[in-house]
Amino acid sequence: MAFHICSSHSSLFHNRQSFPSSFSSSSSSLHNFLFSNVASSCKRLMLHSKASLHHPKTHAPHQDAVSRDPDANSSSLSKTRVWVNPSSPRAKHFRTKSSSSRYSYLTRLVESLNSSAPPTAQHASTILKGLEDNVSERDAVFILDKIVNSVTAAFVLRYFLDKIKPAGDTELVLYNVTLKAFRKSRDFEGAEKLFDEMIQRGVKPDNITFSTLINSARMCALPNKAVEWFEKVRSFGCEPDAMVYSAMVSAYAQTNNVDMALSLYDRAKAEKWSLDASTFSSLIKMHGVSGNYDEGLRIFQEMKVLGVKPNVVTYNTLLGGLFRSKRSWQAKNIYKEMVTDGVSPDFITYSTLLRIYAGAQYSDDAFGIYEEMKGHGMDMSVDLYNRLLAMCADVGCIDEAVEIFEDMKSSGTCQPNRLSFSSLITVYSCNGKVSEAEGILNEMIQFGFQPTIYVLTSLVQCYGKAKRTDDVVKIFKQLVDLDIVPDVQFCCCLLNVMTQTPIEELGKIIECIEKANTQLGSVVRYLVEEKKGDGDFRKEISELLNSVDVKVKKPLCNCLIDLCISLNVPNRARDLLDLGLTLEIYKNLQSRSQNQWSLHLKKLSIGAAMTALNVWINDLSKALESGEDLPPLLGVNTGQGKHKYVSDKGLVSVCESHLRKLNAPFHEAPDKAGWFLVTRDAAISWLESSSSTESISDLNFQVSGGSTVAFQSG
DNA sequence: GTAGGGTTAG
Numbered sequence: 001m002a003f004h005i006c007s008s009h010s011s012l013f014h015n016r017q018s019f020p021s022s023f024s025s026s027s028s029s030l031h032n033f034l035f036s037n038v039a040s041s042c043k044r045l046m047l048h049s050k051a052s053l054h055h056p057k058t059h060a061p062h063q064d065a066v067s068r069d070p071d072a073n074s075s076s077l078s079k080t081r082v083w084v085n086p087s088s089p090r091a092k093h094f095r096t097k098s099s100s101s102r103y104s105y106l107t108r109l110v111e112s113l114n115s116s117a118p119p120t121a122q123h124a125s126t127i128l129k130g131l132e133d134n135v136s137e138r139d140a141v142f143i144l145d146k147i148v149n150s151v152t153a154a155f156v157l158r159y160f161l162d163k164i165k166p167a168g169d170t171e172l173v174l175y176n177v178t179l180k181a182f183r184k185s186r187d188f189e190g191a192e193k194l195f196d197e198m199i200q201r202g203v204k205p206d207n208i209t210f211s212t213l214i215n216s217a218r219m220c221a222l223p224n225k226a227v228e229w230f231e232k233v234r235s236f237g238c239e240p241d242a243m244v245y246s247a248m249v250s251a252y253a254q255t256n257n258v259d260m261a262l263s264l265y266d267r268a269k270a271e272k273w274s275l276d277a278s279t280f281s282s283l284i285k286m287h288g289v290s291g292n293y294d295e296g297l298r299i300f301q302e303m304k305v306l307g308v309k310p311n312v313v314t315y316n317t318l319l320g321g322l323f324r325s326k327r328s329w330q331a332k333n334i335y336k337e338m339v340t341d342g343v344s345p346d347f348i349t350y351s352t353l354l355r356i357y358a359g360a361q362y363s364d365d366a367f368g369i370y371e372e373m374k375g376h377g378m379d380m381s382v383d384l385y386n387r388l389l390a391m392c393a394d395v396g397c398i399d400e401a402v403e404i405f406e407d408m409k410s411s412g413t414c415q416p417n418r419l420s421f422s423s424l425i426t427v428y429s430c431n432g433k434v435s436e437a438e439g440i441l442n443e444m445i446q447f448g449f450q451p452t453i454y455v456l457t458s459l460v461q462c463y464g465k466a467k468r469t470d471d472v473v474k475i476f477k478q479l480v481d482l483d484i485v486p487d488v489q490f491c492c493c494l495l496n497v498m499t500q501t502p503i504e505e506l507g508k509i510i511e512c513i514e515k516a517n518t519q520l521g522s523v524v525r526y527l528v529e530e531k532k533g534d535g536d537f538r539k540e541i542s543e544l545l546n547s548v549d550v551k552v553k554k555p556l557c558n559c560l561i562d563l564c565i566s567l568n569v570p571n572r573a574r575d576l577l578d579l580g581l582t583l584e585i586y587k588n589l590q591s592r593s594q595n596q597w598s599l600h601l602k603k604l605s606i607g608a609a610m611t612a613l614n615v616w617i618n619d620l621s622k623a624l625e626s627g628e629d630l631p632p633l634l635g636v637n638t639g640q641g642k643h644k645y646v647s648d649k650g651l652v653s654v655c656e657s658h659l660r661k662l663n664a665p666f667h668e669a670p671d672k673a674g675w676f677l678v679t680r681d682a683a684i685s686w687l688e689s690s691s692s693t694e695s696i697s698d699l700n701f702q703v704s705g706g707s708t709v710a711f712q713s714g
Numbered sequence: 715g716t717a718g719g720g721t722t723a724g
Contacts, residue, residue, distance in 0.1 A: 103715065142716045177717045211718050218720080243718055250720065278721035285722070316722040323723070352723050383724070 106139060110146040113156065124155050135163055137170050144177045150190045153181030171201070176208050183216040188225065191216050207233075207241045214247040223255040242273035249279050253286035261286055269306070277303070277311045284314065288321030296321050312338075312346050319352040328360030347378050354384055358391040366391055367400060379413045382420070389423035393430065401427040421447070422454045429462035437462045450482065457490045464497030469505040472497055476512040486516035488552040495524070495559035499566035499607075519544045523560070527567055537572075538579060545583055553585045558605035565607035573611045580608075590616060597631050602639035602674075606654050609638070613658065621687050634683050636666060636676040663690065 112127050131139070140160040147153040157178045160166075166174060175198045182191035191213060198205060210233050217225035230248050233240050240248075245268055252261035265283060268275050280303045287296035300318060303310060315338040322331050335353060338345065345353075350373045357366035370388060373380060385408045392401035405424050408416050416424075421444035428437035437459060441451065451459075456479050463471040472494075479486060494513050501509055506528065514521030523544055526537055541560070545553055557580045564573035580586040589612050591598045599616045601609040613636065624630065636659075638651045652674065659666045659676060665686050666676040678686075 107715090138716060140716095145716065173717045175717090180717080206717095208718050215719065241718095247719075254721090276719075276721090278719065281721040311721090313720095313722045318722095320723055346722090348722055355723075381724095 106142055107146075110143055113143070113152055114146070114148050121155055124152060125159060128156065128159050135160070137164060137166060137173070140164060141173060141177055144174065145180065147181045148184050150182040150185040150187035153178045154190070154194065171203050172198075172206065172209075175203055176206075176212060179209065179212045179216070183212060183219060186216075186220050188216050188220040188222055205236050205238065207238055207244050210236075210238065210240070211243045211247045214244065214251060218247070218251045218254060223251055223257075226251040242268070242275070245273060246275055246279045249275065250282040253282040256286060256290060258286060258290065275306075275308065277308055277314050280308060280310075281313045281317045284317045284321065288317065288324055291325060293321045293325045293327060310338075310341065310343065312343050312349065315343055316346070316348045316352060319349065319356065323352055323356050323359075326359075328356050328362065331356045332365065345372075347373075350376075350378065351381070351384055355387055358387040361391055361395050363391060363395050363397060363400075370404070374407075380408070380411065382408075382414045382417055385414065386417070386419045386423060389420055389427070393423045393426040396427075396430060398427055398431055398433070416447070418444075418449045418452060421449060422452060422458070425455050425462075426458040429458035429465075432462060432465035434462055434466050434468070451478070453479070453484050453487060453490060456482075456484070457493045460490070460493045460497060464493070464500055467500065467502070469497075469501055469508050473508050473512060476516075480515075488517075488548050488556055491517050491520055492552070492555050492559040495520075495563050498524075499562050519547065524563070527560075527564060527569060527572060530569060538575065541576065541579060542583065545579070545585065553583070554580075554603070557585050558608045561611055562605050562607035565610070570611070570614075573607060574615060577608060577611045577615065586612075590619070593631070595631055596633040596635055598634075599636045601637060601651060601655065604651070606651060609651055609655065610658055613655065617662070617664070617687075620683070624684065624687050630680045630683060632680050634666075634678045634680070635669070638674050638676070640674045 109127060109130060113124060140163075144153060144156055144160070147156060157174060160174060161171070164170070175194065179191055179194060182188070182194060195205065195209070195213065198209075210229060213229045214226045217223070217229060226248065230240070230244070230251075233244060245264055249261055249264045249268065252258075252264065261283060265275070280299060283299045284296040287293065287299065296318065300310065300314065303314070315334065318334050319331060322328065322334065331353060335345075335349075338349070350369055354366055354369045354373070357363075357369060366388060370380075385404060388404050389401055392398070392404065401424055405416065405420065408414065408420060421440060425437050425440050425444070428434075428440065441455065441459070444451065444455070456475050459475045460472050463469075463475065476486075476494075479490070491513060494509055494516065498506060498509050510521065510524055510528065513524055519540075523540055526540065545557060548556060557576060561573045561576045561580075564570065564576060577586065581589070586604070586608075589600055589604075591600065597620075599613060601612060604612060616636075620630070620634070636655065638655045640652070655676065656668065663686065664678070665682040666678045669675040669677045
């Protein structure tokens with residue numbers, strides 16, 4: 001026996017002559033239908049097929065890609081024929097080639113079936129006729145498996161059932177693989193109908209049928225249907241297997257049915273079914289979305305103990321849980337473990353890490369991830385760029401922000417939006433870079449974006465730092481012209497500007513504040529004019545603080561205290577701090593345990609922090625005077641002070657210099673960042689000596705030494 | 715590349 005081989009590569013495409021007569025003669029619209037599909041098939045094949053590159057002439061658009069099966073008959077029109085001895089090594093080569101041409105033929109046939117969703121019955125049947133009578137169960141399965149539309153699949157199934165007349169298992173296989181097409185096109189109702197048809201024809205469903213149905217229900221967001229089908233499995237004489245349980249664990253996890261998911265999971269463990277990484281990921285995510293990261297981590301540990309190797313999705317799910325629960329500090333370890341484990345990060349890994357790091361202001365880590373993404377040629381989204389830029393504004397990274405902004409503009413994949421411009425303006429403004437901020441503002445307007453209240457707030461801050469009071473007023477007028485209602489943050493910014501403004505120009509800012517918020521204007525007048533009458537003052541401030549949103553109570557209180565310090569009315573600052581404590585705007589500033597008394601200054605403005613520090617030292621003196629025993633250690637926690645918004649100096653350094661000024665023997669803790677500590681003995685001798693020379697409660701703790709411009713940061 | 719399997723961020 002010998003193989004009859006076409007030596008030319010024309011098996012990819014056939015001459016017009018071999019077009020079945022039913023095509024060319026009768027239906028011209030069908031003709032067009034096929035031709036339009038062929039054109040796109042040609043394009044694809046020209047990219048991938050060596051044969052097509054070597055024989056460009058075979059791609060004339062008149063030729064049809066799926067008209068006829070190359071193996072269906074032997075009347076090949078190819079010019080050259082070669083006889084090959086079947087036992088020679090060449091025969092094997094040609095046999096492979098022949099089966100590969102059959103494969104590409106079937107693939108193109110499926111492409112045609114999929115290219116119109118759904119084709120009419122006539123279209124589909126015409127396409128399938130190309131198979132002629134040479135159709136095996138294998139081919140039928142191959143084709144059905146790749147069909148994406150349920151209507152097409154139903155038609156093709158019917159065609160094959162007629163053609164092949166399968167029995168028993170073959171029929172079941174064809175139905176099962178058709179169900180997959182229903183899953184792909186999310187046609188659950190159709191899948192149920194197909195199941196009924198199957199039963200009517202006397203085909204007995206198996207676990208594959210049920211797991212396909214259960215997963216379909218899940219993917220169609222019909223969890224109740226998944227449960228319903230799960231409960232039906234046994235009534236069809238089927239004992240659910242690991243796959244069916246696995247599908248159900250995921251179905252329960254996905255719908256947050258924690259109890260059921262876990263009970264099936266426990267059962268899987270008890271019965272030693274192997275669940276795979278995907279099912280574990282579903283369980284981990286389930287815990288993550290219900291805010292139970294630790295439980296997710298427990299499942300992750302268990303998974304490893306059970307010998308299931310975590311994959312990139314598993315790690316991404318864990319990182320997603322960390323992002324949701326804001327446990328940024330744990331992300332680095334998970335990422336480290338992932339790398340050690342040899343699992344390659346993908347885009348989701350990087351973007352999740354970037355969000356975590358940027359949000360937590362781990363700037364070096366965030367920049368590192370950004371560089372890695374660039375190194376891998378990954379496209380950054382606008383959101384990711386913006387998160388980086390926002391972080392730069394928060395931590396004061398000017399150069400990096402500019403570089404990122406330039407990268408963004410030249411990325412070709414996305415353009416800066418309102419938020420990007422706003423962040424960059426904030427970066428410049430926080431650092432008092434007036435001309436740069438103005439430049440970006442102009443660019444923003446050229447891009448077609450009106451300045452927002454965020455931008456205007458930043459510009460107020462910028463001009464304030466530069467002591468350009470008239471420009472601050474100009475920005476306020478712009479805000480009014482744009483019909484933007486000034487919010488509390490904007491007012492806070494004006495208060496902040498006041499602390500940096502020469503006394504003779506304060507009136508200009510106060511006028512703006514009065515227009516923006518009458519109540520606040522009156523409080524500010526009160527402070528500036530040093531009115532007497534405590535009762536009224538407390539009442540007025542309480543009303544003001546109670547009138548604003550809970551999110552801005554603390555910033556407002558902070559700004560007002562800073563203003564008191566700069567106006568050199570420290571008693572008013574103490575009143576405000578006291579009021580803030582009463583209204584629970586400030587909580588747990590002081591704490592006492594057996595071994596240590598502490599002062600917590602995190603999230604306080606510099607003025608508020610220094611006021612709280614003085615109050616605390618005063619309290620320590622009183623405790624000492626009244627004969628109370630001090631603990632072995634006293635500590636002040638300033639936090640790490642990544643926020644450069646407040647002052648270029650930052651709370652840490654201001655606190656340090658203030659303590660030095662007081663001669664207080666606190667020392668920065670070498671192993672505990674953000675803490676200043678002192679031992680009992682050192683504290684006692686200092687408190688005793690300073691109370692003899694000066695009353696601590698009266699100390700002027702302005703850090704910059706100016707008469708009205710305390711805590712200036714420029 | 716020939717009947718089951720998806721799962722991950724905002």
